[in-house]
Amino acid sequence: MSSTLAPVGGVNAGLTEDWIIRTQDLTKEFKGFFAVREVDLRVRRGTIHALIGPNGAGKTTCFNLITKFLQPSKGRILYNGRDITRDDPASVARAGLVRSFQISAVFPHMTVLENIRVALQRPLGTAFHFWRSDHSLKVLDGRARELAAAVGIEEFSETPAVELSYGRKRALEIATTLALDPEMLLLDEPMAGMGREDIDRIAGLIRQVAKGRTVLMVEHNLAVVADLSDTITVLARGQILAEGDYHKVSGDPQVIEAYMGTAHA
Protein backbone atom coordinates (compact mmCIF):
# COMPACT_ATOMS: atom_id res chain seq x y z
CA MET A 1 0.00 0.00 0.00
CA SER A 2 2.67 2.46 1.01
CA SER A 3 4.58 1.92 -2.22
CA THR A 4 1.57 3.07 -4.26
CA LEU A 5 1.13 6.13 -2.14
CA ALA A 6 4.79 7.14 -2.06
CA PRO A 7 5.98 9.80 -4.48
CA VAL A 8 7.21 8.36 -7.76
CA GLY A 9 9.76 11.09 -8.23
CA GLY A 10 11.17 10.69 -4.72
CA VAL A 11 11.83 13.51 -2.31
CA ASN A 12 13.35 16.56 -3.91
CA ALA A 13 16.66 16.30 -2.12
CA GLY A 14 18.58 18.60 -4.42
CA LEU A 15 16.69 21.70 -3.38
CA THR A 16 18.22 23.70 -0.62
CA GLU A 17 15.13 25.87 -0.14
CA ASP A 18 13.62 24.86 3.18
CA TRP A 19 10.24 26.41 2.53
CA ILE A 20 8.18 24.82 -0.17
CA ILE A 21 5.64 27.65 0.01
CA ARG A 22 6.26 31.19 1.12
CA THR A 23 3.79 34.02 0.83
CA GLN A 24 4.73 37.62 1.36
CA ASP A 25 2.20 40.28 2.24
CA LEU A 26 -0.53 38.14 0.66
CA THR A 27 -3.78 40.09 0.52
CA LYS A 28 -7.19 39.56 -1.06
CA GLU A 29 -9.78 42.27 -1.01
CA PHE A 30 -13.39 41.78 -2.06
CA LYS A 31 -14.89 45.23 -2.63
CA GLY A 32 -13.38 46.83 0.46
CA PHE A 33 -13.56 43.66 2.57
CA PHE A 34 -10.24 42.02 3.34
CA ALA A 35 -10.71 38.25 3.30
CA VAL A 36 -6.95 37.76 3.61
CA ARG A 37 -4.71 40.52 4.87
CA GLU A 38 -0.92 40.72 4.68
CA VAL A 39 -0.36 37.06 5.36
CA ASP A 40 3.22 35.75 5.47
CA LEU A 41 2.76 32.03 5.46
CA ARG A 42 5.64 29.58 5.37
CA VAL A 43 5.25 25.88 4.84
CA ARG A 44 8.25 23.69 5.49
CA ARG A 45 9.03 20.97 2.99
CA GLY A 46 8.01 17.47 4.02
CA THR A 47 5.70 18.52 6.87
CA ILE A 48 2.00 18.38 7.52
CA HIS A 49 0.92 21.94 8.10
CA ALA A 50 -2.58 22.80 9.31
CA LEU A 51 -4.40 26.03 8.68
CA ILE A 52 -7.15 26.56 11.23
CA GLY A 53 -9.44 29.36 12.28
CA PRO A 54 -13.10 30.20 12.78
CA ASN A 55 -15.61 30.28 9.92
CA GLY A 56 -14.89 33.07 7.48
CA ALA A 57 -11.30 33.45 8.69
CA GLY A 58 -10.01 33.31 5.12
CA LYS A 59 -8.66 29.75 4.99
CA THR A 60 -10.30 28.75 1.71
CA THR A 61 -9.38 32.12 0.23
CA CYS A 62 -5.74 31.43 1.15
CA PHE A 63 -5.98 28.10 -0.66
CA ASN A 64 -7.53 29.78 -3.68
CA LEU A 65 -4.73 32.33 -3.74
CA ILE A 66 -1.90 29.82 -3.38
CA THR A 67 -3.33 27.55 -6.09
CA LYS A 68 -4.07 30.61 -8.25
CA PHE A 69 -7.82 30.10 -8.43
CA LEU A 70 -7.93 33.71 -7.23
CA GLN A 71 -5.60 36.58 -8.10
CA PRO A 72 -4.18 38.31 -5.00
CA SER A 73 -4.83 42.02 -4.63
CA LYS A 74 -1.34 42.40 -3.26
CA GLY A 75 1.66 40.30 -2.30
CA ARG A 76 3.74 37.45 -3.68
CA ILE A 77 3.66 33.67 -3.63
CA LEU A 78 6.84 31.64 -3.90
CA TYR A 79 6.79 27.93 -4.64
CA ASN A 80 10.21 26.30 -4.17
CA GLY A 81 11.60 29.80 -4.27
CA ARG A 82 10.03 30.53 -7.65
CA ASP A 83 7.54 33.36 -7.97
CA ILE A 84 4.18 31.90 -9.10
CA THR A 85 2.09 34.99 -8.36
CA ARG A 86 1.17 35.47 -12.04
CA ASP A 87 0.79 31.80 -13.03
CA ASP A 88 -2.54 30.26 -14.01
CA PRO A 89 -4.12 27.51 -11.87
CA ALA A 90 -3.57 24.68 -14.38
CA SER A 91 0.15 25.48 -14.61
CA VAL A 92 0.49 25.54 -10.83
CA ALA A 93 -1.16 22.12 -10.69
CA ARG A 94 1.23 20.79 -13.33
CA ALA A 95 4.15 22.12 -11.32
CA GLY A 96 3.10 19.80 -8.48
CA LEU A 97 0.84 21.88 -6.26
CA VAL A 98 -2.49 20.08 -6.25
CA ARG A 99 -5.54 21.00 -4.21
CA SER A 100 -8.80 19.48 -3.12
CA PHE A 101 -11.98 21.42 -2.51
CA GLN A 102 -14.09 22.12 0.54
CA ILE A 103 -17.10 20.47 -1.08
CA SER A 104 -16.12 17.09 -2.39
CA ALA A 105 -14.88 17.34 -5.96
CA VAL A 106 -15.36 14.24 -8.04
CA PHE A 107 -16.73 13.82 -11.55
CA PRO A 108 -20.11 12.43 -10.46
CA HIS A 109 -21.22 10.59 -13.60
CA MET A 110 -17.88 8.98 -14.29
CA THR A 111 -16.89 5.71 -12.66
CA VAL A 112 -14.20 5.54 -9.99
CA LEU A 113 -11.74 4.25 -12.56
CA GLU A 114 -12.63 6.98 -15.05
CA ASN A 115 -12.25 9.64 -12.38
CA ILE A 116 -8.73 8.54 -11.62
CA ARG A 117 -7.92 8.14 -15.31
CA VAL A 118 -8.73 11.79 -15.98
CA ALA A 119 -5.77 12.64 -13.76
CA LEU A 120 -3.55 9.95 -15.27
CA GLN A 121 -4.23 10.65 -18.92
CA ARG A 122 -2.64 14.09 -19.32
CA PRO A 123 0.95 12.79 -19.47
CA LEU A 124 -0.05 10.51 -22.39
CA GLY A 125 -0.18 13.66 -24.49
CA THR A 126 -3.39 12.61 -26.23
CA ALA A 127 -5.81 14.86 -24.37
CA PHE A 128 -6.70 16.77 -27.56
CA HIS A 129 -6.89 13.68 -29.79
CA PHE A 130 -10.56 13.67 -30.69
CA TRP A 131 -9.99 11.19 -33.51
CA ARG A 132 -8.58 8.48 -31.25
CA SER A 133 -10.69 5.85 -29.49
CA ASP A 134 -10.95 6.10 -25.73
CA HIS A 135 -9.90 2.46 -25.62
CA SER A 136 -6.41 3.92 -25.86
CA LEU A 137 -6.85 4.96 -22.22
CA LYS A 138 -7.10 1.36 -21.09
CA VAL A 139 -3.35 1.24 -20.60
CA LEU A 140 -3.98 3.40 -17.54
CA ASP A 141 -6.44 1.03 -15.91
CA GLY A 142 -3.77 -0.90 -14.03
CA ARG A 143 -2.35 2.16 -12.34
CA ALA A 144 -5.87 3.52 -11.70
CA ARG A 145 -6.83 0.27 -9.97
CA GLU A 146 -3.71 0.42 -7.85
CA LEU A 147 -4.59 3.90 -6.70
CA ALA A 148 -8.20 2.90 -5.99
CA ALA A 149 -6.90 -0.02 -3.96
CA ALA A 150 -4.48 2.21 -2.08
CA VAL A 151 -7.38 4.28 -0.72
CA GLY A 152 -9.54 1.20 -0.17
CA ILE A 153 -12.18 1.63 -2.87
CA GLU A 154 -11.05 -0.92 -5.44
CA GLU A 155 -14.29 -2.88 -5.18
CA PHE A 156 -16.14 0.21 -6.46
CA SER A 157 -13.97 0.63 -9.55
CA GLU A 158 -16.92 0.49 -11.94
CA THR A 159 -19.32 2.47 -9.73
CA PRO A 160 -20.25 6.02 -10.77
CA ALA A 161 -18.78 8.43 -8.23
CA VAL A 162 -22.20 9.90 -7.49
CA GLU A 163 -23.26 6.60 -5.89
CA LEU A 164 -20.35 6.47 -3.44
CA SER A 165 -20.73 7.32 0.25
CA TYR A 166 -19.32 10.65 1.36
CA GLY A 167 -16.22 9.16 2.91
CA ARG A 168 -15.48 7.15 -0.22
CA LYS A 169 -15.93 10.21 -2.41
CA ARG A 170 -13.25 11.86 -0.32
CA ALA A 171 -11.04 8.81 -0.68
CA LEU A 172 -11.57 8.91 -4.45
CA GLU A 173 -10.57 12.55 -4.47
CA ILE A 174 -7.34 11.70 -2.73
CA ALA A 175 -6.65 8.85 -5.15
CA THR A 176 -7.26 11.21 -8.08
CA THR A 177 -4.98 13.82 -6.56
CA LEU A 178 -2.27 11.23 -5.94
CA ALA A 179 -2.53 10.12 -9.56
CA LEU A 180 -0.74 13.35 -10.42
CA ASP A 181 2.07 12.43 -8.01
CA PRO A 182 2.06 15.97 -6.60
CA GLU A 183 4.87 17.39 -4.59
CA MET A 184 2.44 19.15 -2.31
CA LEU A 185 -1.23 18.56 -1.48
CA LEU A 186 -3.61 21.22 -0.26
CA LEU A 187 -6.63 19.65 1.39
CA ASP A 188 -9.59 21.85 2.27
CA GLU A 189 -11.49 20.25 5.16
CA PRO A 190 -10.88 16.64 4.08
CA MET A 191 -12.95 15.29 6.97
CA ALA A 192 -15.85 17.69 7.15
CA GLY A 193 -19.16 15.89 7.61
CA MET A 194 -17.59 12.48 8.26
CA GLY A 195 -18.26 9.88 10.92
CA ARG A 196 -15.64 8.49 13.31
CA GLU A 197 -14.68 5.55 11.11
CA ASP A 198 -14.20 7.59 7.95
CA ILE A 199 -12.18 10.17 9.86
CA ASP A 200 -9.76 7.51 11.05
CA ARG A 201 -9.43 6.12 7.54
CA ILE A 202 -8.74 9.46 5.94
CA ALA A 203 -6.34 10.49 8.72
CA GLY A 204 -4.38 7.29 8.16
CA LEU A 205 -4.39 7.99 4.45
CA ILE A 206 -3.10 11.52 4.91
CA ARG A 207 -0.33 10.25 7.13
CA GLN A 208 0.61 7.73 4.42
CA VAL A 209 0.64 10.16 1.53
CA ALA A 210 2.53 12.78 3.54
CA LYS A 211 5.61 10.56 3.52
CA GLY A 212 7.94 12.34 1.16
CA ARG A 213 5.41 15.04 0.38
CA THR A 214 4.17 18.24 1.90
CA VAL A 215 0.57 18.62 3.04
CA LEU A 216 -1.20 21.87 3.82
CA MET A 217 -4.66 21.27 5.18
CA VAL A 218 -7.60 23.18 6.50
CA GLU A 219 -9.48 21.26 9.16
CA HIS A 220 -11.98 22.07 11.89
CA ASN A 221 -11.57 18.81 13.77
CA LEU A 222 -8.96 19.78 16.34
CA ALA A 223 -8.29 16.25 17.52
CA VAL A 224 -7.26 15.37 13.97
CA VAL A 225 -5.21 18.52 13.65
CA ALA A 226 -3.41 17.85 16.93
CA ASP A 227 -2.72 14.31 15.89
CA LEU A 228 -1.52 14.88 12.34
CA SER A 229 0.17 18.21 12.00
CA ASP A 230 3.73 19.31 12.62
CA THR A 231 2.88 22.99 12.45
CA ILE A 232 -0.37 24.90 12.89
CA THR A 233 -1.16 28.38 11.66
CA VAL A 234 -4.19 30.07 13.17
CA LEU A 235 -5.99 32.53 10.97
CA ALA A 236 -8.64 34.96 12.17
CA ARG A 237 -10.26 37.76 10.18
CA GLY A 238 -7.79 37.25 7.38
CA GLN A 239 -4.68 37.59 9.52
CA ILE A 240 -2.27 35.20 11.19
CA LEU A 241 -2.97 35.08 14.89
CA ALA A 242 -0.51 32.45 16.03
CA GLU A 243 1.78 29.76 14.70
CA GLY A 244 3.61 26.77 16.11
CA ASP A 245 2.95 23.23 17.24
CA TYR A 246 -0.35 22.23 18.79
CA HIS A 247 0.90 22.68 22.32
CA LYS A 248 2.06 26.23 21.71
CA VAL A 249 -0.95 27.28 19.67
CA SER A 250 -3.58 25.80 21.97
CA GLY A 251 -2.05 27.66 24.92
CA ASP A 252 -2.10 31.04 23.22
CA PRO A 253 -4.65 33.29 24.95
CA GLN A 254 -5.51 35.12 21.73
CA VAL A 255 -6.24 31.82 20.02
CA ILE A 256 -8.34 30.63 22.91
CA GLU A 257 -10.39 33.78 22.66
CA ALA A 258 -10.77 33.89 18.89
CA TYR A 259 -10.95 30.25 18.00
CA MET A 260 -11.09 27.76 20.83
CA GLY A 261 -13.68 29.94 22.53
CA THR A 262 -16.09 29.59 19.65
CA ALA A 263 -15.21 25.96 19.05
CA HIS A 264 -16.04 24.95 22.59
CA ALA A 265 -19.09 27.15 22.90
Add this chain to the structure above:
Amino acid sequence: MMWIAAIAALALAAPYAVYPIFLMKALCFGLFAVAFNLLLGYTGLLSFGHAAFFGFAAYVTGHAMKEWGVTPELGILAGVAVAAAMGLVFGLLAIRRLGIYFAMVTLALAQMVYFYCLQAPFTHGEDGIQAIPRGKLFGVLPLDDMYVLYYVVLAIFAIGVWIVWRAVHSPFGQVLHAIRENEPRAVSLGYKTERFKLAAFVLSASLAGLAGATKTLVFQLASLTDVNWHTSGEVVLMTLLGGMGTVLGPVAGAFVITTIENYLADIGAWVTIIQGIIFVLVVTLFRRGIIGEALAFVERRRRQ
Protein backbone atom coordinates in the same frame (compact mmCIF):
# COMPACT_ATOMS: atom_id res chain seq x y z
CA MET B 1 -25.13 -2.87 -33.26
CA MET B 2 -28.49 -4.31 -34.34
CA TRP B 3 -30.23 -0.98 -34.22
CA ILE B 4 -27.42 0.76 -36.12
CA ALA B 5 -27.87 -1.75 -38.93
CA ALA B 6 -31.63 -1.18 -38.82
CA ILE B 7 -31.26 2.60 -39.05
CA ALA B 8 -28.75 2.25 -41.87
CA ALA B 9 -31.12 -0.01 -43.83
CA LEU B 10 -33.95 2.44 -43.26
CA ALA B 11 -31.83 5.38 -44.37
CA LEU B 12 -30.76 3.56 -47.55
CA ALA B 13 -34.30 2.60 -48.52
CA ALA B 14 -36.00 5.85 -47.45
CA PRO B 15 -35.76 7.87 -50.71
CA TYR B 16 -37.93 5.27 -52.46
CA ALA B 17 -40.73 5.91 -49.99
CA VAL B 18 -40.35 9.54 -48.95
CA TYR B 19 -39.72 12.71 -50.93
CA PRO B 20 -35.87 12.83 -51.15
CA ILE B 21 -35.56 16.62 -50.87
CA PHE B 22 -37.41 16.51 -47.57
CA LEU B 23 -35.15 13.72 -46.31
CA MET B 24 -32.03 15.60 -47.31
CA LYS B 25 -33.24 18.75 -45.60
CA ALA B 26 -33.84 16.77 -42.41
CA LEU B 27 -30.40 15.15 -42.69
CA CYS B 28 -28.72 18.56 -43.05
CA PHE B 29 -30.52 19.91 -40.00
CA GLY B 30 -29.86 16.64 -38.22
CA LEU B 31 -26.12 17.03 -38.75
CA PHE B 32 -26.39 20.68 -37.73
CA ALA B 33 -28.08 19.67 -34.46
CA VAL B 34 -25.59 16.88 -33.78
CA ALA B 35 -22.73 19.37 -34.25
CA PHE B 36 -24.47 21.87 -31.99
CA ASN B 37 -24.97 19.21 -29.33
CA LEU B 38 -21.24 18.54 -29.18
CA LEU B 39 -21.20 21.91 -27.42
CA LEU B 40 -24.47 21.91 -25.51
CA GLY B 41 -24.67 18.29 -24.47
CA TYR B 42 -21.04 17.27 -24.30
CA THR B 43 -19.21 20.46 -23.36
CA GLY B 44 -21.96 22.25 -21.46
CA LEU B 45 -21.88 25.42 -23.55
CA LEU B 46 -25.03 27.04 -24.95
CA SER B 47 -24.21 28.85 -28.16
CA PHE B 48 -26.91 31.08 -29.51
CA GLY B 49 -25.10 31.94 -32.70
CA HIS B 50 -24.67 28.69 -34.55
CA ALA B 51 -26.67 29.88 -37.54
CA ALA B 52 -23.67 32.06 -38.40
CA PHE B 53 -21.54 28.98 -39.15
CA PHE B 54 -24.36 27.08 -40.85
CA GLY B 55 -25.53 30.00 -42.96
CA PHE B 56 -22.22 31.59 -43.80
CA ALA B 57 -20.71 28.28 -44.90
CA ALA B 58 -23.74 27.94 -47.19
CA TYR B 59 -22.90 31.32 -48.79
CA VAL B 60 -19.23 30.46 -49.18
CA THR B 61 -19.99 27.11 -50.81
CA GLY B 62 -22.64 28.66 -53.05
CA HIS B 63 -20.35 31.50 -54.13
CA ALA B 64 -17.39 29.21 -54.77
CA MET B 65 -19.44 26.85 -56.89
CA LYS B 66 -21.42 29.42 -58.81
CA GLU B 67 -18.87 32.20 -59.34
CA TRP B 68 -15.63 30.23 -59.39
CA GLY B 69 -17.04 27.04 -60.83
CA VAL B 70 -15.31 24.71 -58.37
CA THR B 71 -16.41 21.10 -57.88
CA PRO B 72 -18.82 20.33 -55.02
CA GLU B 73 -16.21 18.77 -52.72
CA LEU B 74 -14.03 21.88 -52.99
CA GLY B 75 -17.04 24.12 -52.47
CA ILE B 76 -17.95 22.23 -49.31
CA LEU B 77 -14.36 22.27 -48.12
CA ALA B 78 -14.24 26.06 -48.57
CA GLY B 79 -17.46 26.42 -46.56
CA VAL B 80 -16.16 24.23 -43.76
CA ALA B 81 -12.80 26.02 -43.64
CA VAL B 82 -14.45 29.43 -43.33
CA ALA B 83 -16.84 28.12 -40.65
CA ALA B 84 -13.87 26.73 -38.71
CA ALA B 85 -12.09 30.08 -38.87
CA MET B 86 -15.23 31.87 -37.73
CA GLY B 87 -15.58 29.34 -34.94
CA LEU B 88 -12.07 30.14 -33.79
CA VAL B 89 -12.83 33.89 -33.69
CA PHE B 90 -16.20 33.43 -31.97
CA GLY B 91 -14.64 31.00 -29.53
CA LEU B 92 -11.72 33.23 -28.63
CA LEU B 93 -14.11 36.08 -27.88
CA ALA B 94 -16.79 34.08 -26.05
CA ILE B 95 -15.15 31.17 -24.23
CA ARG B 96 -14.14 33.14 -21.15
CA ARG B 97 -17.74 34.21 -20.54
CA LEU B 98 -19.87 31.94 -18.44
CA GLY B 99 -23.47 30.77 -18.77
CA ILE B 100 -25.88 33.28 -20.19
CA TYR B 101 -23.06 35.73 -21.05
CA PHE B 102 -21.52 33.12 -23.31
CA ALA B 103 -24.85 32.75 -25.12
CA MET B 104 -25.17 36.54 -25.42
CA VAL B 105 -21.71 37.01 -26.91
CA THR B 106 -22.32 34.28 -29.50
CA LEU B 107 -25.70 35.83 -30.34
CA ALA B 108 -24.18 39.29 -30.73
CA LEU B 109 -21.42 38.01 -33.01
CA ALA B 110 -23.92 36.02 -35.07
CA GLN B 111 -26.02 39.17 -35.50
CA MET B 112 -22.96 40.96 -36.84
CA VAL B 113 -22.50 38.16 -39.36
CA TYR B 114 -26.17 38.48 -40.30
CA PHE B 115 -25.92 42.22 -40.96
CA TYR B 116 -22.76 41.68 -42.93
CA CYS B 117 -24.58 39.13 -45.10
CA LEU B 118 -27.46 41.58 -45.54
CA GLN B 119 -25.07 44.23 -46.90
CA ALA B 120 -22.29 42.35 -48.67
CA PRO B 121 -22.69 42.24 -52.47
CA PHE B 122 -21.65 38.60 -52.87
CA THR B 123 -24.65 37.32 -50.89
CA HIS B 124 -27.14 39.17 -53.13
CA GLY B 125 -29.09 40.50 -50.13
CA GLU B 126 -32.73 39.47 -49.95
CA ASP B 127 -32.45 37.31 -53.08
CA GLY B 128 -29.62 35.17 -51.83
CA ILE B 129 -27.36 33.17 -54.13
CA GLN B 130 -29.74 31.31 -56.41
CA ALA B 131 -29.52 28.57 -59.01
CA ILE B 132 -26.24 27.25 -57.74
CA PRO B 133 -25.12 24.44 -60.07
CA ARG B 134 -24.71 21.13 -58.24
CA GLY B 135 -21.97 19.91 -60.53
CA LYS B 136 -20.26 16.57 -60.34
CA LEU B 137 -18.69 15.28 -57.15
CA PHE B 138 -14.96 14.66 -57.77
CA GLY B 139 -15.80 15.51 -61.37
CA VAL B 140 -17.65 12.23 -61.89
CA LEU B 141 -20.77 11.76 -59.73
CA PRO B 142 -23.62 13.79 -61.21
CA LEU B 143 -25.42 15.41 -58.25
CA ASP B 144 -28.35 16.46 -60.43
CA ASP B 145 -29.52 12.88 -60.15
CA MET B 146 -31.78 12.97 -57.11
CA TYR B 147 -30.75 9.53 -55.88
CA VAL B 148 -27.03 10.13 -56.30
CA LEU B 149 -27.45 13.40 -54.43
CA TYR B 150 -29.36 11.67 -51.65
CA TYR B 151 -26.69 9.05 -51.05
CA VAL B 152 -23.95 11.66 -51.12
CA VAL B 153 -25.83 13.73 -48.53
CA LEU B 154 -26.42 10.61 -46.47
CA ALA B 155 -22.69 9.82 -46.61
CA ILE B 156 -21.76 13.35 -45.53
CA PHE B 157 -24.27 13.11 -42.69
CA ALA B 158 -22.85 9.75 -41.59
CA ILE B 159 -19.27 11.03 -41.66
CA GLY B 160 -20.22 14.14 -39.67
CA VAL B 161 -22.10 12.17 -37.04
CA TRP B 162 -19.27 9.67 -36.86
CA ILE B 163 -16.77 12.47 -36.19
CA VAL B 164 -18.89 13.73 -33.30
CA TRP B 165 -19.36 10.21 -31.95
CA ARG B 166 -15.63 9.59 -32.17
CA ALA B 167 -14.83 12.88 -30.43
CA VAL B 168 -17.26 12.13 -27.62
CA HIS B 169 -15.70 8.70 -27.11
CA SER B 170 -12.08 9.77 -27.29
CA PRO B 171 -9.41 10.91 -24.81
CA PHE B 172 -10.50 14.45 -25.73
CA GLY B 173 -14.12 13.53 -24.99
CA GLN B 174 -13.13 12.25 -21.55
CA VAL B 175 -11.61 15.61 -20.71
CA LEU B 176 -14.70 17.40 -22.03
CA HIS B 177 -16.82 15.16 -19.83
CA ALA B 178 -14.70 16.04 -16.82
CA ILE B 179 -14.92 19.75 -17.59
CA ARG B 180 -18.69 19.55 -17.97
CA GLU B 181 -19.08 17.76 -14.65
CA ASN B 182 -16.69 19.83 -12.56
CA GLU B 183 -14.60 22.46 -14.26
CA PRO B 184 -12.65 23.70 -11.19
CA ARG B 185 -11.62 20.13 -10.44
CA ALA B 186 -10.45 19.63 -14.03
CA VAL B 187 -8.37 22.80 -13.68
CA SER B 188 -6.91 21.56 -10.41
CA LEU B 189 -5.79 18.43 -12.25
CA GLY B 190 -3.78 20.60 -14.59
CA TYR B 191 -6.10 20.98 -17.59
CA LYS B 192 -6.28 24.37 -19.27
CA THR B 193 -9.99 23.99 -19.71
CA GLU B 194 -10.48 27.01 -21.95
CA ARG B 195 -8.37 25.40 -24.65
CA PHE B 196 -10.51 22.27 -24.60
CA LYS B 197 -13.69 24.31 -24.81
CA LEU B 198 -12.23 26.29 -27.68
CA ALA B 199 -11.28 23.11 -29.54
CA ALA B 200 -14.80 21.76 -29.05
CA PHE B 201 -16.23 25.05 -30.27
CA VAL B 202 -14.16 25.03 -33.46
CA LEU B 203 -15.05 21.40 -34.14
CA SER B 204 -18.73 22.12 -33.61
CA ALA B 205 -18.62 25.21 -35.84
CA SER B 206 -16.84 23.28 -38.62
CA LEU B 207 -19.47 20.55 -38.62
CA ALA B 208 -22.27 23.11 -38.50
CA GLY B 209 -20.58 24.59 -41.56
CA LEU B 210 -20.49 21.17 -43.21
CA ALA B 211 -24.24 20.89 -42.66
CA GLY B 212 -24.89 24.35 -44.12
CA ALA B 213 -22.64 23.73 -47.12
CA THR B 214 -24.43 20.45 -47.84
CA LYS B 215 -27.80 22.15 -47.64
CA THR B 216 -26.61 24.52 -50.39
CA LEU B 217 -26.07 21.56 -52.67
CA VAL B 218 -29.55 20.24 -51.98
CA PHE B 219 -31.52 23.46 -52.45
CA GLN B 220 -29.10 25.18 -54.88
CA LEU B 221 -29.66 28.22 -52.73
CA ALA B 222 -27.93 30.16 -49.96
CA SER B 223 -30.10 32.77 -48.29
CA LEU B 224 -30.51 35.02 -45.29
CA THR B 225 -32.84 32.51 -43.58
CA ASP B 226 -29.88 30.29 -42.79
CA VAL B 227 -27.88 33.00 -41.01
CA ASN B 228 -30.90 34.38 -39.17
CA TRP B 229 -31.03 34.13 -35.38
CA HIS B 230 -34.25 32.19 -35.84
CA THR B 231 -32.17 29.31 -37.22
CA SER B 232 -29.91 29.50 -34.15
CA GLY B 233 -33.01 29.12 -32.00
CA GLU B 234 -34.33 26.28 -34.09
CA VAL B 235 -31.22 24.18 -33.61
CA VAL B 236 -31.53 24.63 -29.84
CA LEU B 237 -35.11 23.43 -30.06
CA MET B 238 -34.20 20.42 -32.23
CA THR B 239 -31.47 19.40 -29.81
CA LEU B 240 -33.58 19.73 -26.68
CA LEU B 241 -36.50 17.98 -28.35
CA GLY B 242 -34.41 15.03 -29.49
CA GLY B 243 -32.43 14.93 -26.27
CA MET B 244 -28.92 16.13 -25.61
CA GLY B 245 -27.75 13.06 -23.70
CA THR B 246 -27.02 10.97 -26.78
CA VAL B 247 -25.13 11.62 -30.02
CA LEU B 248 -28.07 10.72 -32.27
CA GLY B 249 -30.86 12.25 -30.18
CA PRO B 250 -30.75 15.66 -31.89
CA VAL B 251 -31.37 13.96 -35.26
CA ALA B 252 -34.80 12.85 -34.03
CA GLY B 253 -35.52 16.44 -33.00
CA ALA B 254 -34.42 17.70 -36.41
CA PHE B 255 -36.72 15.24 -38.19
CA VAL B 256 -39.72 16.24 -36.08
CA ILE B 257 -39.19 19.98 -36.54
CA THR B 258 -38.49 19.64 -40.26
CA THR B 259 -41.62 17.54 -40.67
CA ILE B 260 -43.75 20.10 -38.89
CA GLU B 261 -42.35 22.87 -41.05
CA ASN B 262 -42.76 20.96 -44.28
CA TYR B 263 -46.15 19.40 -43.88
CA LEU B 264 -47.85 22.04 -41.81
CA ALA B 265 -46.53 24.96 -43.83
CA ASP B 266 -50.09 25.71 -45.07
CA ILE B 267 -51.21 26.79 -41.65
CA GLY B 268 -48.64 29.58 -41.64
CA ALA B 269 -48.10 31.32 -38.33
CA TRP B 270 -49.38 28.29 -36.45
CA VAL B 271 -46.08 26.54 -37.10
CA THR B 272 -44.32 28.99 -34.81
CA ILE B 273 -46.95 28.53 -32.14
CA ILE B 274 -46.72 24.74 -32.35
CA GLN B 275 -42.95 25.01 -32.03
CA GLY B 276 -43.38 27.21 -29.00
CA ILE B 277 -45.73 24.71 -27.36
CA ILE B 278 -43.33 21.84 -28.09
CA PHE B 279 -40.51 23.84 -26.56
CA VAL B 280 -42.49 24.46 -23.37
CA LEU B 281 -43.52 20.79 -23.15
CA VAL B 282 -39.96 19.55 -23.57
CA VAL B 283 -38.53 21.97 -21.05
CA THR B 284 -41.18 21.28 -18.41
CA LEU B 285 -42.15 17.62 -18.93
CA PHE B 286 -39.70 15.75 -21.12
CA ARG B 287 -36.34 17.09 -20.02
CA ARG B 288 -34.45 14.21 -21.57
CA GLY B 289 -36.00 14.69 -24.99
CA ILE B 290 -37.55 12.04 -27.26
CA ILE B 291 -34.58 9.68 -27.38
CA GLY B 292 -33.61 10.31 -23.78
CA GLU B 293 -37.12 9.52 -22.51
CA ALA B 294 -37.33 6.45 -24.72
CA LEU B 295 -34.03 5.12 -23.40
CA ALA B 296 -35.08 5.84 -19.82
CA PHE B 297 -38.33 3.95 -20.46
CA VAL B 298 -36.45 0.91 -21.81
CA GLU B 299 -34.09 1.08 -18.85
CA ARG B 300 -36.99 1.11 -16.37
CA ARG B 301 -38.56 -1.90 -18.07
CA ARG B 302 -35.28 -3.75 -18.00
CA ARG B 303 -34.81 -3.17 -14.27
CA GLN B 304 -38.26 -4.42 -13.35
